Amino acid sequence: MALETLMGALQGGKRIQLHPWYCPLPLLSAMSARTLPTPVLAALVCGLCVAVRMLGWLLFPSLGEALDKSAEFSSPVSSYRSLREALVVASGTMYDGGVVHHPPLLIEALRAVPTAYHRALFVAMDCLVAVQFLRMTAQIKRRYASISVPVWLPAVVYAVNPLSIMSCLSQSSVVFAHWAIVNAVSDALGGSIPHTALFVSLAGYFAVYPALLLFPLATFLLARRSAAGRVSVLVKLGLFVVLNAAVLLAASYKVSGDSWLFLRASYFSLLNFEVVTPNLGLWWYFFAEMFTEFIPFFKAVYNLFLLSPVVPLAIRFNAQPLFATVVTMGWILLMKPYPVLGEYGFWFVWLLYFQPLAGYMRYKVFAMLLYIHGIMLSPIFYHLWIGSGAGNSNFFYAVSLVNALAVGTILSDLLWGMLRHEYDGDKPDFDRKLAQI
Template sequence: MDSKEKLKLTFISLFTFIIQFYLSKSKFSEALSKRIEISTPVSSFLRVQEGLFLYRRGLDPYSGGVYYQSPLILFLHFSCELLGGVDAIRILYSFLTVASGWLVYKISEKYQENKKHRDLYCGTSSLWISIIYLLNPLTFLPNIACSSDVILNFLTLAFIYFSIQGFQVGYACTVALSLFVNPGTISLVLPSYYILKQSNPKASITGTFFVFLFYMSCLIIGSAILLQTFTFLMTPLHVYMNAHDLTPNIGLWWYFFTEIFEEFRLFFLFVFAVAPVMFIIPITIRLQKLPLIATVLMMGIHSIFKIYPSIADYSLFLSLLPIFGKAQENMKYSLLANNGIVFALVLGTTFYHSWITLGCGNANFFYASNLILAIGISLKAMDFLRAVLMIEWRSKHPEKKNEPLVQIP
């Protein structure tokens, strides 16, 4: 990073920090914290406050049936309130968003310098990719609402960054923290491990696993001592696996399990849970030499099938795609996918307001917008994979570079 580019990124980061912190203190933040596109049962700031209320009074925060998040989120909020009240929490979230922007920059910079796959990674500058992430409304709004998905995104970017640097201990530590916050990020562990192996051939799976196990044990034991109970192990997992909290969100689970007959519930829980897992091994094996692409692709798939998704999940996937500039140039359906995503988000907000506030709509209209959003993200992911495979094939067959590829039915 040259000094001029560093100065620009510092200015943008400072500007983002000030604006986000200022807006998080306004009534706009309170309104956003109630929006289902931003706050879910496992990321809502209001639910963290409920958990803190119980914890301060010496009660189990998981006993109220409201708080489902990781103890780590609870302790972070509790520590910040001791240091400086709610403003300290807002500063923390603004700082983590800015830090995530810097991690995006470093990840992009590392791969822009990759001469081995210049036909994939050359394109948008690292500075612009970082700016796209920082000023993206899908990133900006969850931070203002103090959604804990901001913390999860930071941890996800952190373990990708450590894997790129080949830092085995840092990678294992941040993976443990990420899984402790949200077990669903397990879908990113295998492809990101291949990034670590590519950067550091000396890293072993046994050593990484034992370091991970050590950090995870410390997190579990420490949480158990502070909470004086082990309910934090079962309650969040129960929510993720059983989907008993059917609060409307922009995902695919809630409406389906509201309507399903009870005798079929277990079967479809299995189907919905296994669906994203089925992609991990095939994608990782096929893109073994391009592990960052496999990781970003799994981010998109994970956001589609996540039980309680928010716009912050989509921001991570969509903001990292510009790293692969040449692949984006070869994507055929970007306009259709982008318009579908924007259309679904705007339409979903309108339908939810019509359903809940005005009482002149119903859940079917809102869920239809969720389906359009899932189709838009799916189309984006499939088009991206098609472009990557096409570039890879043409790099191996340079004599057919100018020949059009036709899919044989």
């Protein structure tokens, strides 16, 4: 029960000694973050992040290309192959073939970097995400006294997480959205309206659905304000988001050769699920089997279903904005049309902040084992279907359902844990049964 041991130690505020295989820098597990200057700690985390990723490329030179072709780490909207396709054609024609689905400004930014340095760029972005986790964890600990997770732990977990490492090796573009999300949360914790709006707009620009995080993040900015102050904050936040989105879209229009084709290729194709391809999501099998005349209706239903709980969650848990934000991330991951394992690895890091809820969560081990089974079976069943022809699409979709069940179990367990935490208050009673409430 390693997970229960880890969460129990965190809940008790104990210092955790990580196994050397898990943490190549024993210094981080032997010393409290309080004894290390922030620049030194950031340098150690960044060095760890770079080392494990470069080691992966050195030991397995062809692994990145293989992962970029896999359904688990690559999708039409995040594939590096699609990015390379865009880089070799003129800016005004890159959306003509229906292959490229990345936003124009991201493509132009990568066009300015020689292809030989793209690996270094993706590693640098991963380092920025890990270092930002350091800053954000310190902010969270100052704001929530009950969270005793070491400052360095989320950053180290992100740096050595196999899912994050393989996502970086595949050069998936999801890292840019992750960078924007972690900055948006950090700035919301700091109370900066312009910066929060900027990074939420960037996250939505890179991947559309993270724009929904605007609702739970707004509750950070509304905390401890009067009614008039809340109205002012909401107006300012809305205006900044609209302004940033307008600037990003206008700039995209110019770099696309004065064309709006990028809107359909990058955003409407995602919302409409125009590229029906096998992935870890719940959409593809449903629409591959759906009668043609019903497809538009059910696409609208799926999008509305994804959107429907976001605002209620933000309202219900307005006193726990971090919780509302992380649950919303998980819900988006569960219901989005093209999820990849790199996004799962990113979301799992956020669960470390809820160690006070660990005693209430009933299905931790079940969800963990369920997800490990999904990760192990996914390439096997995909090969049986596509590679050897010994299986069919039901094989791979079964893995998608297992992954969805794992994420859904974690979400329901988190919600139950938070409700129990609110009910018990400062006196947790982990033995209380549901019938006693």
